[in-house]
Amino acid sequence: LQKYGAREKGLPPGPPTVPILGNAHLFPTEFPHFKFTEWARKYGGLYSLKVGTGTVVVITDAAVARELMDKRGAATADRPPIHIAERTMDGMQLVLARYNETYKTLRKAAATILTPQATGQHLPIQQAEAVQLLYDFLHSPESFLTAITRYSYSVIHCVLYGKRVPRYDNEDMKQFEKITHDFSVLVAPGGAPPVDLIPILQYVPECFAKWKKECRRIRNLQHKHYFTMLNEAKDRMLRGEGNGSYMEQVFKQQKELGMSDELTKYFGSSLQETGAETTSSFLQGLVLALVAHPGIQKIAQEEIDRVVGTQRMPILDDLENLPYVRAMILEAHRFRPTAPLGIPHATLSAQEYQGYVIPEGATIFVNVWGIFHDPDLFENPEEFKPERYLLTENGTKPGVDGSALRHTLPFGWGRRICPGMYLAFDTININTMNLLWAFDFLPEVDSEGNPIPVDTFAFSKGIASAPLPFRCRITPRSAEKAKIIQSQFLEASETFSKFEAGLSGG
Numbered sequence: 048l049q050k051y052g053a054r055e056k057g058l059p060p061g062p063p064t065v066p067i068l069g070n071a072h073l074f075p076t077e078f079p080h081f082k083f084t085e086w087a088r089k090y091g092g093l094y095s096l097k098v099g100t101g102t103v104v105v106i107t108d109a110a111v112a113r114e115l116m117d118k119r120g121a122a123t124a125d126r127p128p129i130h131i132a133e134r135t136m137d138g139m140q141l142v143l144a145r146y147n148e149t150y151k152t153l154r155k156a157a158a159t160i161l162t163p164q165a166t167g168q169h170l171p172i173q174q175a176e177a178v179q180l181l182y183d184f185l186h187s188p189e190s191f192l193t194a195i196t197r198y199s200y201s202v203i204h205c206v207l208y209g210k211r212v213p214r215y216d217n218e219d220m221k222q223f224e225k226i227t228h229d230f231s232v233l234v235a236p237g238g239a240p241p242v243d244l245i246p247i248l249q250y251v252p253e254c255f256a257k258w259k260k261e262c263r264r265i266r267n268l269q270h271k272h273y274f275t276m277l278n279e280a281k282d283r284m285l286r287g288e289g290n291g292s293y294m295e296q297v298f299k300q301q302k303e304l305g306m307s308d309e310l311t312k313y314f315g316s317s318l319q320e321t322g323a324e325t326t327s328s329f330l331q332g333l334v335l336a337l338v339a340h341p342g343i344q345k346i347a348q349e350e351i352d353r354v355v356g357t358q359r360m361p362i363l364d365d366l367e368n369l370p371y372v373r374a375m376i377l378e379a380h381r382f383r384p385t386a387p388l389g390i391p392h393a394t395l396s397a398q399e400y401q402g403y404v405i406p407e408g409a410t411i412f413v414n415v416w417g418i419f420h421d422p423d424l425f426e427n428p429e430e431f432k433p434e435r436y437l438l439t440e441n442g443t444k445p446g447v448d449g450s451a452l453r454h455t456l457p458f459g460w461g462r463r464i465c466p467g468m469y470l471a472f473d474t475i476n477i478n479t480m481n482l483l484w485a486f487d488f489l490p491e492v493d494s495e496g497n498p499i500p501v502d503t504f505a506f507s508k509g510i511a512s513a514p515l516p517f518r519c520r521i522t523p524r525s526a527e528k529a530k531i532i533q534s535q536f537l538e539a540s541e542t543f544s545k546f547e548a549g550l551s552g553g
């Protein structure tokens with residue numbers, strides 16, 4: 048019995064194990080990136096944990112990650128099995144799918160439609176939605192968090208299905224939020240019995256397993272919601288009223304891409320769910336960082352004012368003349384990465400590296416948080432300091448080798464790298480410039496007028512981490528700019544109208 052849970056010879060080092068459990072009793076269930084980083088400082092940039100008989104490898108070293116995840120990407124492209132996800136979505140959810148033929152078909156479809164050129168064609172609606180975000184901030188500044196959520200959902204929805212979501216209380220949005228919320232509760236630790244650790248639980252009959260009923264219920268909700276979206280997009284296209292959405296492209300190439308209707312449904316849901324949540328988390332985190340760092344906000348605003356002026360809104364091309372704003376975007380990713388541990392990969396074959404053997408089927412986490420907060424690499428890593436990216440390409444201390452880092456590091460690794468990143472770049476760039484140009488972001492004040500500080504550590508649990516609800520004061524930087532926002536919003540109605548056929552519930 049002693050050997051169950053023990054760390055096998057040849058594995059990278061790690062915390063001492065106990066029989067049967069290995070390190071399972073130590074495994075953090077909340078904010079694991081903090082514990083993983085603490086262990087990295089003790090056991091190094093490559094260490095292992097035993098969870099029962101399974102192996103988890105944690106990489107907190109960009110050079111190790113580059114070798115194992117990028118260069119040996121073919122061997123580390125699997126995902127660990129998540130039984131609940133497989134049961135609910137038949138293993139067809141692109142983000143969580145194992146590395147098999149179904150996955151390859153989905154990924155090929157994503158690569159076909161999410162190219163930088165294709166993304167560029169969707170700029171008009173991205174820009175129009177970004178104007179609505181400013182308009183919403185102007186008129187209901189207290190609802191800025193839900194305005195960002197709506198924006199992020201709507202922009203992906205327009206690009207994917209050709210239909211926008213003009214209000215947060217829209218029926219499509221409510222359905223989507225319900226589905227993603229219910230699934231995240233079910234899949235979170237404690238949401239269901241630990242079927243991945245104790246596989247025999249999978250065979251408990253449904254009448255005794257509430258979680259199986261819950262999988263079925265969520266699956267039915269997803270089916271109804273996403274097929275409705277697909278059918279609407281298809282009908283619009285067949286009526287000759289298409290607006291160039293990604294799904295229209297998929298319909299046109301469905302046979303070549305090898306996509307069944309069922310797969311097409313999951314393709315849409317994977318992109319919608321991942322894209323909306325990550326974009327929204329990033330933008331909310333950016334606002335939080337601005338509120339917490341008024342001096343930095345001011346430097347960025349002054350740069351925008353010099354380049355853009357007060358007579359027009361920023362455009363994407365302005366970014367090349369805004370080095371400080373570009374540095375601020377990179378710093379926002381570093382300071383609070385949207386996915387602090389990325390999404391775990393798994394090995395498809397055993398890998399020898401640095402004298403260790405990582406077995407087939409091991410789960411691999413790249414601890415992006417730990418890399419980005421490594422004091423050997425970054426000067427005062429806990430500080431929000433865009434200037435570091437003006438000093439060196441990857442923000443590292445001068446004289447330190449930061450060449451294993453890259454600007455796309457927050458978007459993942461190897462064959463699994465985020466296929467939506469080009470869309471994300473445009474969204475992040477447009478909105479960062481717009482928000483800085485238009486508004487001041489200040490702490491809320493108490494009844495005596497004292498500023499209430501925000502907590503830059505108060506983030507949600509889960510794979511994609513968003514700030515917990517916080518309050519701030521958002522005020523237009525001038526009456527002139529407020530007027531430009533109003534008139535741009537009116538002008539955007541022409542772009543919006545192409546995405547408003549068949550809107551329901553607001």
Ligand code: HEM
Pocket residue numbers: 141142143154157203317318319321322323325326329385386389390391392457458459460461462463464465466467468470471
């Ligand atoms: C701030 C924005 C975003 C961030 C920080 C982000 C980050 C990530 C990360 C870390 C991964 C995991 C990569 C890996 O396994 O190594 C990922 C995967 C993925 N992302 Fe994004 N993402 C963003 C926006 C988007 C958008 C806008 C879309 C869709 C339009 C999208 C779709 C996906 C999909 C489908 C995957 C799964 C890829 C696979 O498993 O092959 N993401 N993203």
